[in-house]
Amino acid sequence: MRRWSWLAAGISAALVFTLGGAAAAYAAYPDVPHHVTVLGIEIGGKSKAGAKRALNEGLAKRAGDLAHPMTVKIEGKVATIQPEDVGLAVDVDATVGKAAKVWPNPITALFGRAEVRPVVSVDAKRLVAALKPTADAISTPATLPGITFEGTTPKPIYPVTGRGLDAQRAAEAVRNAWLHETEAVVPIADIVPVSTAADVDAMMAELALPAVAGPVTIQTEKGPLTATPQQIAASLVITSDESGKLTPHVDEAALRAALKSELDKVEVHPRNATVGDGQIVASSAGTLLDTAALATDLLPVLAKPSPREVSAAIKPVEAATTTAELAALGIKEQVSTFTTSFSGGLSSPRSINIITGAKKVDGALVKPGETFSLNGYTGPRGYAEGYQDAPIIMNGKLTPGVGGGMSQFTTTLFNAAYYAGLEDVEHQPHTIYFSTYPSVIESTIFYPNLDLKFRNNTPYGILIDTSYTEDSLTISMWSTKVYDSVTTEWGAKRNWEEPETVTVPAGPGCIAREGGKGFAQDAWRIFHKEGKEVQREKFSWRYDAEPRVTCGTPKSQ
CATH class of the missing domain: 3.10.20 (Ubiquitin-like (UB roll))
Known part of the structure; x- marks a missing residue:
């Protein structure tokens, strides 16, 4: 028995010595213990800064896996979310902080690794927005309490419990499942307004x-x-x-x-x-x-x-x-100007829309490096903003619509920016050709899908000046000239297409037109400086044939 006691004591001493040495080694690292991994990525035995670098590098190598779409089930309904769209990501700082709290374990150092589950972040609002189309099919919206006024009479709105997505519970389910499960199961919960x-x-x-x-x-x-x-x-x-x-x-x-x-x-x-x-x-x-x-x-x-x-x-x-x-930005002279004409005087709905847009944009300042967005600057262009019904293009034909005429304003603004030499970021010509606009270098607009954007790529500020008469709109850019001049050369029109004839029921929705041929064309913007051509930029567009529209006899009632 004494022999086995001595043997046991010897083994214990050796183990204590070995484990003691391991423990001593751990003491040399004040942050993340040895042999700690996250998603199989070794981050142990490092300072927090070193662990963050190691984790970031490891995650970068797995970027494709992290970006893979995720399946979400909501009471049997299936949705697919993109991690980037909802802010799903490994919170590196929080994960390393969690790993640093792992108790140094000599046994792990000898026989294995300590896997730390990553801390995952998600944008709960964006997640709910992404899941909303799927959840709406099985949800009942809650009525949130409030009080409205009819004139000076207050009217109560009482709360009603609904069923739908609870943002925090949805976020928790997705965080827990991501990187570990094939899908997340998000519950539909009672939505009970706090106020009664x-x-x-x-x-x-x-x-x-x-x-x-x-x-x-x-x-x-x-x-x-x-x-x-x-x-x-x-x-x-x-x-x-x-x-x-x-x-x-x-x-x-x-x-x-x-x-x-x-x-x-x-x-x-x-x-x-x-x-x-x-x-x-x-x-x-x-x-x-x-x-x-x-x-x-x-x-x-x-x-x-x-x-x-x-x-x-x-x-x-x-x-x-x-x-x-203005002086500090070098705004001192007119660098471009462009004029288009309109008919109907200042009282026609189309003219009112053009003038409303002109007043809104007049005096807009675009600093060096900034991008001007016409939709972003004016916001919605509806009845509440003072716009009226006037002809717009819908499905290749003219039809009444709120804000008609803003395409003329947009074309005028586009050309003012074009001849100022500013960078074209976004514009789209009309689908059919209007002889009142310069072909190819013109632009339409439709809130919020079609926009006009240009970037001030000069070292000076740009001030937009708008003015109008009873039959014309002028937009000028004020700044410091970068180019002596900017001109345009047009290529020949080609690939002609004959228009078809269509009959539309007579009434307010029909605008008769003679139609026009479709064609393709190129235009080159040419920059001149010190008497030389220094740059040439190509623009190309194809116009559809505009149908001949006749208004038929209204259907009998």
Whole structure:
């Protein structure tokens, strides 16, 4: 027995010595223990910085696997998501931090590895948006609580529980399954708004009804203003956040619009530096009521009984574009100009659309390196923005549509940028040819799918100047000239196509046309500097034949 005791003691001593040596080795690394792996990638025995580099390098080698589409099941319905679209990624910093907390294990050092499950991140909002088309087929939307106003009468919206995607539960299911399972199973959950019917009733009694019970006096250094119950109702918003919690606020933009006639009594609007009569027009500062602060200060006052008042500051406001800024950007001379003509005077719907666009873009500043997007600058062009119905091209034919005429504005702007030598980023000519526009170098637009974009690839700023007469639109670019001139050479029209004849039922939707031939053509933009051609850029387009359209007799009722 003593012999076996000595033998056991010897083995124990040897093991202690070996394990002690391993433990001593571990002590030399203060961050990630030895033999730690993530997805099979060795990151152990390194500092945190070294482990992050190793993990990033390993993940880069597996980029194809990480980008593979993922299958998601929602109560039997199948959706496919792209990891990049929903922000699915290995959180390298968090994963290494997790790995650093693994307790140093000498046994693992001798006999195996410690695999750490990666920390995965996902954008829950983008994930829900990606899954929404599939989930909608089996979901019942919740009714979120709120209060609307019909005139000055508040109307309650009571909450109703729905069934759908819970963002956090969906994100958790996808995070857990990615990289480990063939698919993720995302549950449909009850969507219960946080605020209850009782909360809505309390909000009605404590805020909505008192808010419109009487006016509020707004004290300013230039005298008092009055916010009427109608103006208060137009700017008080009582809706829910994503969780269904009631969140009242006063909308600043709505408040400013509602109080316009009152604000005109005390405000002087700043004027941007711009161009007029062929020269720079200096900017001027203004003084505006601080409606952002007023919107915040007004909300608690609305719950109080009359008489009520709130103070508002009038602040000096610089012009958005100052004379000094134009000078610093080298905006000093006209570098291009382009004019197109229209008929119908200034009162026709088509002309109104062109003028509305011109007023919106007039004075736009494009700094060096910036890309100008016409859709991005004007936003939607609908009835609410002042646009009217006028002919647009739909399916190769002219038909009435809101914003008709903006293609002429777009073509004029495109040519102004073209002859200024600016970089063409995105444009698309019309599908059919209009003799009023230069062939090939023209552009249509349709919000939000078709856009006009150009980049200011010069070292100087660009100021866009728009002007119009009763029958013409002119757009000019002001900057510092980079080229002596920019010209165009057109190739011959080719591959002619004869138009067909179609009959459309007579009525407001039919616009008779004689039609036109289709053809293909090239155009070259030529840049000149110091008397020499320094660059040549090719543009090509094919126009479809425009059908001959006749309007038939309306069908009998």
